[in-house]
Amino acid sequence: xxxxxxxxxxxxxxxxxxxxxxxxxxxxxxxxxxxxxxxxxxxxxxxxxxxxxxxxxxxxxxxxxxxxxxxxxxxxxxxxxxxxxxxxxxxxxxxxxxxxxxxxxxxxxxxxxxxxxxxxxxxxxxxxxxxxxxxxxxxxxxxxxxxxxxxxxxxxxxxxxxxxxxxxxxxxxxxxxxxxxxxxxxxxxxxxxxxxxxxxxxxxxxxxxxxxxxxx
Numbered sequence: 001x002x003x004x005x006x007x008x009x010x011x012x013x014x015x016x017x018x019x020x021x022x023x024x025x026x027x028x029x030x031x032x033x034x035x036x037x038x039x040x041x042x043x044x045x046x047x048x049x050x051x052x053x054x055x056x057x058x059x060x061x062x063x064x065x066x067x068x069x070x071x072x073x074x075x076x077x078x079x080x081x082x083x084x085x086x087x088x089x090x091x092x093x094x095x096x097x098x099x100x101x102x103x104x105x106x107x108x109x110x111x112x113x114x115x116x117x118x119x120x121x122x123x124x125x126x127x128x129x130x131x132x133x134x135x136x137x138x139x140x141x142x143x144x145x146x147x148x149x150x151x152x153x154x155x156x157x158x159x160x161x162x163x164x165x166x167x168x169x170x171x172x173x174x175x176x177x178x179x180x181x182x183x184x185x186x187x188x189x190x191x192x193x194x195x196x197x198x199x200x201x202x203x204x205x206x207x208x209x210x211x212x213x214x215x216x
């Protein structure tokens with residue numbers, strides 16, 4: 001059963017078991033959220049967003065239609081996703097034809113399993129953040145990020161590679177032993193090769209069972 005703070009507005013019935021939704025969160029109808037997630041205060045999830053299992057979404061995160069977040073992802077406070085590369089107001093007369101069909105403007109973004117996105121990062125539309133990659137705080141990500149890569153800056157650029165545990169590596173993720181957790185490159189490759197890189201939310205049945213959380 002999901003636990004919903006009484007001040008949250010949850011219009012979706014597809015919230016997984018043991019997920020916590022905290023104060024002033026708005027989850028629109030049609031959003032899918034897996035089990036074991038934690039969604040912090042003032043987060044907003046738009047219709048069409050998909051969130052996998054065991055995902056941490058910190059305060060004031062904005063997740064729009066077309067954003068798919070796989071399992072075990074960390075999304076830091078005030079991270080902003082985007083889904084329109086050339087935005088105009090759909091109410092402007094010159095833009096009306098473009099916005100009559102989502103195919104004309106909506107660009108999807110995929111956040112692969114285990115990725116961590118630092119506070120205040122901006123994720124531009126139509127890209128993929130690789131499995132177990134790390135996006136540094138404040139980064140503006142305009143291009144795809146490789147698995148296990150660390151990127152930072154504006155625009156974000158590669159700045160090293162990281163282990164599954166998140167600790168920076170001194171060399172390539174496929175060959176370097178982590179000084180923090182001891183995982184070897186071979187261990188990492190074997191682990192990576194066995195992963196199912198699609199969110200398990202697809203198999204989750206809809207549920208209307210929400211428990212109102214009465215305290216923080």
